[in-house]
Amino acid sequence: MSRPPLPRRVTVVEVGPRDGLQNEAAQVPTPTKIAFVEALAASGLPVVELTAFVSPARVPQMADAVDVARGVARRPGTRYSALVPNLRGLAAAHDAGMTEIAVFAAASETFSQRNINQTIEGSFTVYAQVMRDAGVMGMRVRAYLSTAFGCPFEGQVPQARVVELTERLLTMGAFEVAVSDTIGVATPGQVADMVDLLRARVPAGVIALHLHDTRGTALANVLAALQAGITTFDASAGGLGGCPFAPGAAGNLSTEDLLYMLHGLGIETGVDLDAVVRASQLIGPSLGHSLPSRYLQAASSVSPR
Amino acid sequence: MSRPPLPRRVTVVEVGPRDGLQNEAAQVPTPTKIAFVEALAASGLPVVELTAFVSPARVPQMADAVDVARGVARRPGTRYSALVPNLRGLAAAHDAGMTEIAVFAAASETFSQRNINQTIEGSFTVYAQVMRDAGVMGMRVRAYLSTAFGCPFEGQVPQARVVELTERLLTMGAFEVAVSDTIGVATPGQVADMVDLLRARVPAGVIALHLHDTRGTALANVLAALQAGITTFDASAGGLGGCPFAPGAAGNLSTEDLLYMLHGLGIETGVDLDAVVRASQLIGPSLGHSLPSRYLQAASSVSPR
Numbered sequence: 001m002s003r004p005p006l007p008r009r010v011t012v013v014e015v016g017p018r019d020g021l022q023n024e025a026a027q028v029p030t031p032t033k034i035a036f037v038e039a040l041a042a043s044g045l046p047v048v049e050l051t052a053f054v055s056p057a058r059v060p061q062m063a064d065a066v067d068v069a070r071g072v073a074r075r076p077g078t079r080y081s082a083l084v085p086n087l088r089g090l091a092a093a094h095d096a097g098m099t100e101i102a103v104f105a106a107a108s109e110t111f112s113q114r115n116i117n118q119t120i121e122g123s124f125t126v127y128a129q130v131m132r133d134a135g136v137m138g139m140r141v142r143a144y145l146s147t148a149f150g151c152p153f154e155g156q157v158p159q160a161r162v163v164e165l166t167e168r169l170l171t172m173g174a175f176e177v178a179v180s181d182t183i184g185v186a187t188p189g190q191v192a193d194m195v196d197l198l199r200a201r202v203p204a205g206v207i208a209l210h211l212h213d214t215r216g217t218a219l220a221n222v223l224a225a226l227q228a229g230i231t232t233f234d235a236s237a238g239g240l241g242g243c244p245f246a247p248g249a250a251g252n253l254s255t256e257d258l259l260y261m262l263h264g265l266g267i268e269t270g271v272d273l274d275a276v277v278r279a280s281q282l283i284g285p286s287l288g289h290s291l292p293s294r295y296l297q298a299a300s301s302v303s304p305r
Numbered sequence: 306m307s308r309p310p311l312p313r314r315v316t317v318v319e320v321g322p323r324d325g326l327q328n329e330a331a332q333v334p335t336p337t338k339i340a341f342v343e344a345l346a347a348s349g350l351p352v353v354e355l356t357a358f359v360s361p362a363r364v365p366q367m368a369d370a371v372d373v374a375r376g377v378a379r380r381p382g383t384r385y386s387a388l389v390p391n392l393r394g395l396a397a398a399h400d401a402g403m404t405e406i407a408v409f410a411a412a413s414e415t416f417s418q419r420n421i422n423q424t425i426e427g428s429f430t431v432y433a434q435v436m437r438d439a440g441v442m443g444m445r446v447r448a449y450l451s452t453a454f455g456c457p458f459e460g461q462v463p464q465a466r467v468v469e470l471t472e473r474l475l476t477m478g479a480f481e482v483a484v485s486d487t488i489g490v491a492t493p494g495q496v497a498d499m500v501d502l503l504r505a506r507v508p509a510g511v512i513a514l515h516l517h518d519t520r521g522t523a524l525a526n527v528l529a530a531l532q533a534g535i536t537t538f539d540a541s542a543g544g545l546g547g548c549p550f551a552p553g554a555a556g557n558l559s560t561e562d563l564l565y566m567l568h569g570l571g572i573e574t575g576v577d578l579d580a581v582v583r584a585s586q587l588i589g590p591s592l593g594h595s596l597p598s599r600y601l602q603a604a605s606s607v608s609p610r
Binding site (some may be wrong): 003004064091184187188189190192196209213214215216217218219220222223225227228246247248249250257260261263264265266292293295297298300301 | 497605
């Protein structure tokens with residue numbers, strides 16, 4: 001049987017220290033966060049999003065952004081990124097030594113207004129300024145496009161709108177758009193269709209997929225996206241983060257589960273899976289619950305052998 | 306982009322009441338088991354494996370096999386099956402009114418000897434007798450071929466052996482072989498390769514896949530198998546069962562997760578997903594732990610809407 005060819009190499013973007021910890025109830029001590037980021041980078045992960053320069057009143061889990069950004073010993077060859085919501089966040093990230101940032105847009109109007117308190121258009125006006133100023137400072141900007149496969153408030157999100165907003169973010173200056181299944185509702189046919197629509201307008205290399213495993217479909221969606229030509233995927237060590245729209249359910253796709261499948265498919269990542277497991281085990285005790293990663297649970301259990 | 310065509314319809318074989326409960330520490334009351342099986346059948350699941358006629362000393366969870374088999378009100382159009390290890394089990398299943406049974410073989414010699422206390426050849430001798438006698442009694446026999454994608458003791462299992470043993474089970478009289486990833490190690494390329502090898506020798510319609518989600522890859526493996534032409538998949542409501550080789554880790558692929566993906570792909574199953582969720586919620590409180598199904602966890606959580 002002929003099958004779609006798969007890419008030889010995939011880039012895994014580690015978002016656990018930011019997207020993961022931001023959605024955990026626990027306040028993790030700053031030195032633990034720093035050790036976690038350093039362990040993740042040491043595993044060979046090429047990109048680590050390490051914090052967010054956001055309002056400590058709104059997101060207390062990220063109140064130590066400056067200390068984390070300054071405290072992490074940089075590993076040569078690793079890229080470090082941080083989320084910023086506006087020009088003030090950009091300035092703070094720059095002051096803390098960041099050279100790469102990310103902005104967080106939404107494809108659903110209701111989600112945008114409830115999550116970042118701005119209309120989609122309002123947020124794009126801000127992000128255009130952020131990207132322009134970041135460019136002047138020599139910083140690279142990644143963009144998230146959340147709720148691209150469904151919205152907790154609006155339900156279905158038109159695919160044409162996702163394509164249009166992705167193109168606008170790239171035109172504004174983003175080097176990559178992480179098209180995001182924020183609530184983990186996507187199934188593989190939907191992912192393949194979306195990738196096909198996006199690839200008709202922009203190169204595959206500027207599209208990342210940010211998948212959540214809330215209904216168990218994340219790795220099947222990765223497989224469909226690999227077959228459709230995507231080579232960059234976000235993941236969170238241990239599946240850190242949960243799902244704010246379904247308390248107790250899984251959220252971010254786990255880095256371990258993603259790596260296990262990619263390596264099993266013969267796809268290179270440059271990452272040592274065992275080292276990621278150790279990083280997750282390092283932060284796990286600070287969270288007050290077990291991490292949802294299937295691979296981590298299997299690796300952490302006692303074998304009868 | 307051209308993609309492999311998917312089947313229009315899939316048969317989901319529910320194994321929770323047998324393979325699931327057999328691997329749970331809790332002893333679930335017989336009336337709860339009967340209500341669980343009846344709820345699963347009422348959801349539209351076409352096949353329910355409801356118990357095992359095995360030694361109560363070895364598998365105390367199945368000690369009430371006769372009461373469960375006799376107690377379940379039969380739903381027209383639903384097939385009911387039960388595991389039997391030998392001629393004594395066959396007689397007991399027949400006496401309890403069963404018309405379909407399953408036998409459990411292994412593709413790994415060490416696993417066969419440790420799990421069912423017989424060599425592979427010894428077990429095949431027994432199963433040949435079971436299939437012959439079952440045929441005389443007008444009963445259909447399904448066969449499991451466990452550890453087809455890896456063994457907890459031997460590691461890799463040769464694909465040629467899996468193909469050979471599958472063919473022998475079919476020749477002996479099995480109407481279907483459930484090729485099983487007993488420890489949840491398979492990745493999608495391995496599954497696609499195995500299906501291609503099997504389909505070169507036997508029709509796709511006599512092959513079922515029995516996948517475990519121990520490392521998170523089960524649904525990606527289902528997608529690869531669908532693309533390779535497989536149309537029958539085993540699953541366990543709620544992901545019931547755990548993994549005896551990795552305590553605390555996930556085991557059986559969850560029926561809810563499987564249905565969510567299949568329906569999202571536009572594939573018909575005839576099953577009401579919400580009704581399966583209710584069946585899992587019915588048995589959940591008897592187990593002493595939360596069920597691992599991602600979809601069930603999301604469906605059971607409180608939405609902020």
